[in-house]
Amino acid sequence: xxxxxxxxxxxxxxxxxxxxxxxxxxxxxxxxxxxxxxxxxxxxxxxxxxxxxxxxxxxxxxxxxxxxxxxxxxxxxxxxxxxxxxxxxxxxxxxxxxxxxxxxxxxxxxxxxxxxxxxxxxxxxxxxxxxxxxxxxxxxxxxxxxxxxxxxxxxxxxxxxxxxxxxxxxxxxxxxxxxxxxxxxxxxxxxxxxxxxxxxxxxxxxxxxxxxxxxxxxxxxxxxxxxxxxxxxxxxxxxxxxxxxxxxxxxxxxxxxxxxxxxxxxxxxxxxxxxxxxxxxxxxxxxxxxxxxxxxxxxxxxxxxxxxxxxxxxxxxxxxxxxxxxxxxxxxxxxxxxxxxxxxxxxxxxxxxxxxxxxxxxxxxxxxxxxxxxxxxxxxxxxxxxxxxxxxxxxxxxxxxxxxxxxxxxxxxxxxxxxxxxxxxxxxxxxxxxxxxxxxxxxxxxxxxxxxxxxxxxxxxxxxxxxxxxxxxxxxxxxxxxxxx
Amino acid sequence: xxxxxxxxxxxxxxxxxxxxxxxxxxxxxxxxxxxxxxxxxxxxxxxxxxxxxxxxxxxxxxxxxxxxxxxxxxxxxxxxxxxxxxxxxxxxxxxxxxxxxxxxxxxxxxxxxxxxxxxxxxxxxxxxxxxxxxxxxxxxxxxxxxxxxxxxxxxxxxxxxxxxxxxxxxxxxxxxxxxxxxxxxxxxxxxxxxxxxxxxxxxxxxxxxxxxxxxxxxxxxxxxxxxxxxxxxxxxxxxxxxxxxxxxxxxxxxxxxxxxxxxxxxxxxxxxxxxxxxxxxxxxxxxxxxxxxxxxxxxxxxxxxxxxxxxxxxxxxxxxxxxxxxxxxxxxxxxxxxxxxxxxxxxxxxxxxxxxxxxxxxxxxxxxxxxxxxxxxxxxxxxxxxxxxxxxxxxxxxxxxxxxxxxxxxxxxxxxxxxxxxxxxxxxxxxxxxxxxxxxxxxxxxxxxxxxxxxxxxxxxxxxxxxxxxxxxxxxxxxxxxxxx
Numbered sequence: 026x027x028x029x030x031x032x033x034x035x036x037x038x039x040x041x042x043x044x045x046x047x048x049x050x051x052x053x054x055x056x057x058x059x060x061x062x063x064x065x066x067x068x069x070x071x072x073x074x075x076x077x078x079x080x081x082x083x084x085x086x087x088x089x090x091x092x093x094x095x096x097x098x099x100x101x102x103x104x105x106x107x108x109x110x111x112x113x114x115x116x117x118x119x120x121x122x123x124x125x126x127x128x129x130x131x132x133x134x135x136x137x138x139x140x141x142x143x144x145x146x147x148x149x150x151x152x153x154x155x156x157x158x159x160x161x162x163x164x165x166x167x168x169x170x171x172x173x174x175x176x177x178x179x180x181x182x183x184x185x186x187x188x189x190x191x192x193x194x195x196x197x198x199x200x201x202x203x204x205x206x207x208x209x210x211x212x213x214x215x216x217x218x219x220x221x222x223x224x225x226x227x228x229x230x231x232x233x234x235x236x237x238x239x240x241x242x243x244x245x246x247x248x249x250x251x252x253x254x255x256x257x258x259x260x261x262x263x264x265x266x267x268x269x270x271x272x273x274x275x276x277x278x279x280x281x282x283x284x285x286x287x288x289x290x291x292x293x294x295x296x297x298x299x300x301x302x303x304x305x306x307x308x309x310x311x312x313x314x315x316x317x318x319x320x321x322x323x324x325x326x327x328x329x330x331x332x333x334x335x336x337x338x339x340x341x342x343x344x345x346x347x348x349x350x351x352x353x354x355x356x357x358x359x360x361x362x363x364x365x366x367x368x369x370x371x372x373x374x375x376x377x378x379x380x381x382x383x384x385x386x387x388x389x390x391x392x393x394x395x396x397x398x399x400x401x402x403x404x405x406x407x408x409x410x411x412x413x414x415x416x417x418x419x420x421x422x423x424x425x426x427x428x429x430x431x432x433x434x435x436x437x438x439x440x441x442x443x444x445x446x447x448x449x450x451x452x453x454x455x456x457x458x459x460x461x462x463x464x465x466x467x468x469x470x471x472x473x474x475x476x477x478x479x480x481x482x483x484x485x486x487x488x489x490x491x492x493x494x495x496x497x498x499x500x501x502x503x504x505x506x507x508x509x510x
Numbered sequence: 511x512x513x514x515x516x517x518x519x520x521x522x523x524x525x526x527x528x529x530x531x532x533x534x535x536x537x538x539x540x541x542x543x544x545x546x547x548x549x550x551x552x553x554x555x556x557x558x559x560x561x562x563x564x565x566x567x568x569x570x571x572x573x574x575x576x577x578x579x580x581x582x583x584x585x586x587x588x589x590x591x592x593x594x595x596x597x598x599x600x601x602x603x604x605x606x607x608x609x610x611x612x613x614x615x616x617x618x619x620x621x622x623x624x625x626x627x628x629x630x631x632x633x634x635x636x637x638x639x640x641x642x643x644x645x646x647x648x649x650x651x652x653x654x655x656x657x658x659x660x661x662x663x664x665x666x667x668x669x670x671x672x673x674x675x676x677x678x679x680x681x682x683x684x685x686x687x688x689x690x691x692x693x694x695x696x697x698x699x700x701x702x703x704x705x706x707x708x709x710x711x712x713x714x715x716x717x718x719x720x721x722x723x724x725x726x727x728x729x730x731x732x733x734x735x736x737x738x739x740x741x742x743x744x745x746x747x748x749x750x751x752x753x754x755x756x757x758x759x760x761x762x763x764x765x766x767x768x769x770x771x772x773x774x775x776x777x778x779x780x781x782x783x784x785x786x787x788x789x790x791x792x793x794x795x796x797x798x799x800x801x802x803x804x805x806x807x808x809x810x811x812x813x814x815x816x817x818x819x820x821x822x823x824x825x826x827x828x829x830x831x832x833x834x835x836x837x838x839x840x841x842x843x844x845x846x847x848x849x850x851x852x853x854x855x856x857x858x859x860x861x862x863x864x865x866x867x868x869x870x871x872x873x874x875x876x877x878x879x880x881x882x883x884x885x886x887x888x889x890x891x892x893x894x895x896x897x898x899x900x901x902x903x904x905x906x907x908x909x910x911x912x913x914x915x916x917x918x919x920x921x922x923x924x925x926x927x928x929x930x931x932x933x934x935x936x937x938x939x940x941x942x943x944x945x946x947x948x949x950x951x952x953x954x955x956x957x958x959x960x961x962x963x964x965x966x967x968x969x970x971x972x973x974x975x976x977x978x979x980x981x982x983x984x985x986x987x988x989x990x991x992x993x994x995x
Contacts, residue, residue, distance in 0.1 A: 145651025166630025171838040377862070
C-alpha cells in the first residue's frame with residue numbers, strides 16, 4: 026500500500042465520523058499526534074490526511090489550536106442530472122450570450138464567475154515574466170523571429186517528458202505546438218472531418234467548442250455526460266452503430282462544464298470502441314494537470330492518464346495548453362496528432378504560420394527548471410479550496426433544491442436550479458448587478474440546460490466573491506420562487 | 511511642389527544621364543555642391559537625390575571621394591511575364607515543397623532565400639525586447655491573462671491612428687487583433703465564403719494563402735497579375751460577369767511574389783467593380799508599410815493607400831500584421847472587417863480565443879513612442895538596397911535571358927528562368943548545396959510557373975549571400991543550358 030492510499034484511508038475514517046454526526050460542526054478533531062497513534066500511521070501521513078480534509082472542505086485549521094469540523098449550512102448538496110440522450114445531430118447555433126460571457130473578462134466592474142479563467146493571482150506571473158525577460162535578452166533575434174511548425178523543440182521535449190510522467194508515451198516528433206488548445210482542437214477537427222460531417226461530443230459541452238464546430242459546418246451529436254464519470258459510453262456506442270460519426274470530441278479529465286473524471290477503465294473502453302470502428306478520438310486534456318490532491322479513484326494516480334495512453338493505432342489526437350495553469354495570455358498549446366500528425370502540421374502553417382516564439386521558450390524553461398511542478402502543487406490545493414468554498418456558498422445562498430457538481434479537478438461548477446428558474450434570466454439580472462456567470466443554454470446546440478449554469482472558481486475566495494454568490498443566490502431564489510436551503 | 515518631388519526630379523535627371531550612357535560605370539557623378547548650383551536646388555535636396563539613386567542601385571558612395579556610377583553587368587534585366595488568364599477555377603493543391611521552404615527557416619546550415627522572412631538584424635530587436643520586459647513588469651498579471659476579442663485597446667488605437675496617416679479612416683472599434691495576418695485572412699475568408707465557393711485571387715499567389723484556401727474547400731480562380739501593376743482588372747471583370755465569385759483576395763501593395771504596386775486609380779476601380787456586384791474584397795496589406803523611398807508613382811505618397819481607402823459600404827476587409835516589419839515571432843496582426851466585423855470577432859474567439867497579450871502591448875507602446883516610424887525609415891532604405899543588390903547579382907550570375915521583377919516595396923523578387931529550366935529541380939539541387947529558394951509551382955494551383963522562382967531579399971547583403979546567388983546562378987545556367995549574361 027502506498028503512502029498516498031494510506032493517508033486517504035485515514036482521511037476517509039475522519040470523514041466518516043463527520044458524515045455520521047459523531048463529529049459535529051465546530052468540534053475539534055483528534056490531534057495529529059493522537060490520530061497517528063490510534064491509526065498506527067506516521068505523523069506525516071496524518072498531516073496529509075488533514076490537508077486533504079481541508080481540500081474537501083470538511084475541516085479547517087485554526088492557528089495554534091488544531092483542526093475543527095467546518096460549519097456546513099446543510100446536508101451535502103446533490104449532483105445535477107445528466108442530459109437525456111439525443112438521436113438527432115444538430116448544427117450548433119450560439120449567440121450574443123457568448124460574447125457577453127467573454128466580454129466580462131475585460132470589465133473591471135464585474136465579478137467574473139462566467140469565463141473559465143484562472144486568476145492572475147494563482148499564476149506564476151512574476152517568475153514567468155522574469156524568465157521571459159531574461160530569455161528575450163539571451164536569445165536576441167531568435168525571440169522576434171518565426172518559430173516554424175512543428176514549433177519550439179525545447180518545449181516539445183518538455184511536453185513529451187511530462188507525458189511520460191502522466192503514463193502516456195508521446196514522442197516529441199509527434200507534437201505540433203499551437204496558439205492555445207483552441208487552435209489544437211481546430212486543427213484536429215479540420216484534419217479529421219469535412220463540412221457536413223457529424224461528430225459526437227459530451228453534453229453539456231464548452232460553448233467555445235460548439236461555436237467552433239458550428240463555424241466549420243460540422244453537425245454535433247450530443248452524448249449525455251455524467252457529472253462524475255463523463256460521456257455515457259453506452260449512448261456513444263449506440264450512436265456509433267446507428268450513424269456515420271467522423272470523430273469523437275471529449276474532455277475525459279475534468280470536463281468543462283461538468284467537472285467529470287472518466288475512470289481509466291472507461292477511457293480504455295472508449296478508445297477501444299473507437300479504434301474498432303476507425304473513428305478518431307479528439308481528446309481535450311486542458312484540465313488534466315489540475316486534479317485535486319488525494320481525490321483519485323482507487324488504483325489511479327492523482328494526475329489522470331490521458332485516454333491517449335491506450336492509443337495503439339494513432340487514432341487519438343491529444344490537445345492541450347498552458348492556458349489554465351501557467352499563462353492564458355501567452356497563447357501556447359499543443360497537439361499530439363497520432364496518424365493525423367503530418368496533416369495537422371500542414372494545417373498549422375496555413376492557420377497561423379507559427380506559435381509565438383518567446384512565450385514557448387519561457388514556458389519550456391519554466392517546466393525544465395522544475396518551476397511548473399512546484400507551481401502545480403500549490404495551484405491544485407488552491408483550486409480545490411476555491412471550489413470547496415464556492416460549493417458551500419452555493420449551498421448557503423442558492424434556493425432549496427439546487428444541485429451542484431462535485432468535481433475533483435479543474436475549476437468550474439455545473440449548477441442546476443430548481444423550479445424551472447431561467448439561467449439566461451439569472452445571467453442578465455446578475456450582470457446588471459455586476460456579476461457574470463455562464464448560462465446553461467450556451468453549453469448545448471439544442472434548447473437545453475435552461476435552468477443550469479456554470480460558475481467558474483478561478484478567482485481566489487474573498488468577501489467580494491462571497492457577496493457575488495449572495496447576489497446570485499438572491500436572484501436565483503426569486504426566479505425559482507423558493508427560499509435558500 | 512514638395513521637397514520630395516524635387517529630389518526625385520533631380521534623381522531622375524541623373525538616372526537619365528546614366529541610361530543614355532553620358533555617365534558610364536565607374537564615372538564620378540557631379541559633386542553635391544555642383545549639382546546643387548546647376549539644378550538650383552538646396553544641397554539637402556541633392557543629398558536626398560543621391561540617396562535615392564543609391565537605393566535604386568545606380569550610384570554608389572565611395573568614402574572621401576564622392577558618388578560613382580555603379581558597374582552593371584549588362585543592360586537592365588527584363589520583367590518576368592504575367593500568367594495567362596484562366597477561366598476554370600481549381601481547388602489548389604500544394605505539397606511537401608512548402609514544408610521544405612518553411613523548414614529551411616530553422617536550418618542554420620542553409621542560406622534561406624526561400625521564406626519571405628525579414629532577418630532579425632533588420633528588426634528593432636533590442637528596443638522591442640526592452641519594451642516587452644518593462645511592459646511585463648509594469649502590467650503584472652495582465653500580461654499573463656487573456657486579452658479577449660476584439661483585442662488590446664491600446665494597439666487598436668495605434669492601428670486606427672496610423673491608418674488615418676495612410677489616408678484610410680478606420681475606427682478602432684472596427685478592428686479585431688489576430689495571430690498574424692494569416693489568421694486575419696483566415697477569418698476574412700471564413701466570414702465571406704463557405705466550402706465549395708469560388709474566390710478570385712492574383713496569380714502567382716503566396717503559397718500559404720493557396721494552402722489556406724485549399725484547406726477550406728474553397729476553389730481559387732487565378733487572375734493574372736502584372737509584375738508592376740498587380741491584378742489584371744479586365745480579366746477580373748470578365749470573371750465576375752461570367753461566374754459566381756464569393757470574394758476577391760488581393761495584395762494590392764507589393765504583392766507576394768510579384769512585388770507589384772497597384773496604382774491608386776486601379777485600386778479605386780477594383781473597389782467600385784466589386785461594390786457594384788456586392789462582392790467583398792479581402793485586402794492583404796502586409797507589405798504596405800515598406801515602400802522604397804522615393805519610388806511612388808506621380809501624385810501618390812510613398813506609403814501606398816490601402817484599397818480600403820475607397821471603401822464606401824464596408825465591403826473591403828483589410829488584413830495586415832507586424833510580421834514583416836517588427837517581429838514575426840510576436841504573432842500580432844489585425845483585421846478591419848467592414849460589414850463583416852461582428853462575424854469576424856465571433857470567429858476569432860472560436861479560432862484562438864485571443865491574441866498574445868504582452869506582444870500586443872509591446873507593439874502598441876513601440877508605435878506610440880514613435881519607434882515604429884523611426885524604424886521604418888531605416889528599414890525601407892535597407893530593404894531597397896538589399897533588393898537592388900540581389901537584382902544585380904541575379905543579372906550577373908543567372909543565365910542569359912533570365913527575367914526579374916523590379917519591385918518598389920516589400921522584399922521579394924520574382925524570377926523567370928530561360929530555356930524551360932525547372933525551378934523545382936533548381937530548388938532541390940540548391941538545397942543540397944545549402945541554399946533555399948521558393949520554386950514557382952507552389953505559387954499556383956495549376957501546373958504553372960515551372961521556370962519561375964521567388965527569391966527573398968530579407969537577409970542583409972553579404973558575401974555569403976553573394977556566394978549563394980552564385981551557386982543558384984551556376985545551377986540555373988546548367989539547367990537552362992546557357993551561360994550567364
